[in-house]
Amino acid sequence: MNLRDLVYGLYARRVERRLDLAQAPKHIGVILDGNRRWARASGGTAEQGHKAGASKIQELLGWCSETNVEVVTLWMLSTDNLSRPEKQLMPLVSIIENAVTDLAADGRWRVHHVGTLDLLPSHTQTVLKEAEEVTAGNKGILVNVAVGYGGRQEIADAVSSLLMEHASKGTSFEDLAGIVDVDLISSHLYTRGQPDPDLVIRTSGEQRLSGFMLWQSAHSEYYFCEVFWPAFRKVDFLRALRDYAARHRRYGT
Numbered sequence: 431m432n433l434r435d436l437v438y439g440l441y442a443r444r445v446e447r448r449l450d451l452a453q454a455p456k457h458i459g460v461i462l463d464g465n466r467r468w469a470r471a472s473g474g475t476a477e478q479g480h481k482a483g484a485s486k487i488q489e490l491l492g493w494c495s496e497t498n499v500e501v502v503t504l505w506m507l508s509t510d511n512l513s514r515p516e517k518q519l520m521p522l523v524s525i526i527e528n529a530v531t532d533l534a535a536d537g538r539w540r541v542h543h544v545g546t547l548d549l550l551p552s553h554t555q556t557v558l559k560e561a562e563e564v565t566a567g568n569k570g571i572l573v574n575v576a577v578g579y580g581g582r583q584e585i586a587d588a589v590s591s592l593l594m595e596h597a598s599k600g601t602s603f604e605d606l607a608g609i610v611d612v613d614l615i616s617s618h619l620y621t622r623g624q625p626d627p628d629l630v631i632r633t634s635g636e637q638r639l640s641g642f643m644l645w646q647s648a649h650s651e652y653y654f655c656e657v658f659w660p661a662f663r664k665v666d667f668l669r670a671l672r673d674y675a676a677r678h679r680r681y682g683t
Contacts (some may be wrong), residue, residue, distance in 0.1 A: 464634030
């Protein structure tokens with residue numbers, strides 16, 4: 431261990447000792463950003479960057495398991511990413527499939543897909559479905575893997591699902607218009623039944639949501655971290671929790 435790692439380790443333990451876990455968020459959303467830029471800065475390829483980012487996921491979940499976090503949502507592939515050239519997209523999809531398979535094999539987490547399955551390759555759909563089935567009985571953190579996910583698409587899918595459900599019941603448009611409210615739409619989101627994210631973390635220095643959990647993050651706290659995702663350390667995670675705990679959450683203003 432070099433001197434820098436030793437100093438970071440000591441600092442991380444100091445921050446951790448001062449954290450009040452009673453103030454920890456229950457649901458954390460993470461925008462895993464900066465894999466390719468980390469690779470370029472390290473002299474590697476984009477594929478190497480994505481692999482390094484995928485390997486960081488288990489570390490993050492391990493840190494979360496030491497707190498009171500109950501749900502983690504990981505944005506791994508957006509609907510916009512699906513428009514990339516196949517030469518760029520397919521290696522990334524393969525890395526994501528392997529990461530999801532590893533999460534399922536770990537045995538600690540419950541894996542749940544959020545996104546539009548129909549937009550994904552058939553093999554990817556199978557991997558995601560099997561991961562959900564295999565981990566359904568696990569008691570650990572619920573891990574939402576956002577693959578083929580877009581916030582606008584989620585809201586559109588929720589409205590479509592709502593309309594289809596009530597059409598099958600014979601509900602008239604007039605009656606439906608009278609009962610549509612926030613709770614009804616929420617019950618058709620990909621994350622229905624889950625608490626909304628208390629904290630959203632984005633790595634790489636970008637300070638925007640890019641469509642991540644647009645509906646659910648209305649009252650979330652945001653933490654933007656300069657470090658690229660593959661280089662994200664426990665001390666960065668602890669700083670995010672410390673920052674969150676220091677805020678006075680106000681709803682509606």
